[in-house]
């Protein structure tokens with residue numbers, strides 16, 4: 001088994017590091033995070049240098065790469081202290097490029113090329129979190145128009161996205177497998193109200209409540225096939241989880257490196273704290289977790305690239321990486337002592353941000369639910 005990266009991958013990561021050094025130093029991230037501002041200039045730089053278009057088919061102006069390379073990029077971004085919730089254009093827009101109409105694809109790409117998202121994802125509702133099938137937003141037809149009514153919650157990017165990919169149900173359909181459809185809802189349409197939901201971290205993008213009251217859209221705003229909303233949604237979930245895991249793995253390495261450097265420098269009781277075995281033990285277990293995370297992310301990416309099902313492995317990887325990254329970053333904070341808890345140190349931001357990864361994209365418990373069933377199925381006979 002060859003664990004080396006290819007020369008192209010090494011060069012890609014090197015130029016990414018240079019770009020981040022130049023366009024997104026720690027002061028830039030801190031300033032945007034503190035002021036809850038979207039890092040537009042960095043996102044534009046990522047796009048101008050081709051990173052945001054990686055994984056997007058050439059016919060849409062992107063550069064096709066394998067999933068492993070995309071994960072390496074996501075990991076490296078996070079390793080440099082930049083949150084990966086900002087990255088992942090290729091995966092985020094994949095659904096639209098697969099299922100969208102020509103008009104919807106053109107709108108999506110117009111924004112993607114500027115480093116922006118054309119749409120936010122409108123799935124979660126107050127009563128429909130892990131249980132997506134409980135969603136109550138409806139679409140109804142009258143006089144040739146379509147009307148959306150409902151309440152979405154936790155919608156990341158709702159305030160700055162011109163559209164929402166909105167899952168809604170047909171109240172006249174009783175068969176659950178045909179009930180749900182995706183719609184491309186303009187966020188400036190009359191009847192759309194957006195209210196930011198203050199949250200603990202991920203400050204550079206707002207997460208919002210979205211109220212939809214008789215929002216009038218057209219038949220052309222249907223995304224994909226009517227009644228196939230869930231099938232379309234599931235298609236991308238596995239890869240989104242893998243991307244999230246790669247980000248966790250990178251963020252853990254970022255905190256680990258900060259903590260290990262600090263352990264060499266910080267003197268207490270007349271010696272560097274790194275000489276204390278309790279600190280060494282922490283660093284050792286942090287290193288093991290990081291190694292495991294990387295192996296899981298790379299192997300799952302390799303499986304995906306080779307056409308092997310990642311239903312089980314992406315759930316296991318997401319679960320392990322989200323939990324372990326939080327543990328590693330928490331230990332890094334412990335090694336840094338009081339400084340780690342101040343907002344002056346990036347580990348405190350990583351700590352706040354990473355906690356969300358055990359909830360967003362499917363909670364830890366839902367990953368167990370998916371993995372547990374898949375494991376049992378493997379041994380059913």
Ligand SMILES: Cc1cc2nc3c(=O)[nH]c(=O)nc-3n(C[C@H](O)[C@H](O)[C@H](O)COP(=O)(O)OP(=O)(O)OC[C@H]3O[C@@H](n4cnc5c(N)ncnc54)[C@H](O)[C@@H]3O)c2cc1C
Pocket residue numbers: 120121122123124126128129130131153154155156157199202207356359360361362363364365366369
């Ligand atoms: C930062 C952030 C960004 C988000 N962005 C978006 C977005 O852009 N678009 C969007 O649509 N959604 C988004 N979400 C919503 C996210 O997908 C949901 O929060 C998540 O699916 C969990 O739903 P919930 O919060 O309603 O928790 P619930 O589903 O109510 O879960 C509460 C608790 O019960 C547990 N639980 C639920 N069911 C089971 C079960 N069967 N077995 C065992 N335990 C169970 C859960 O694991 C959890 O611990 C975001 C969430 C966060 C935190």
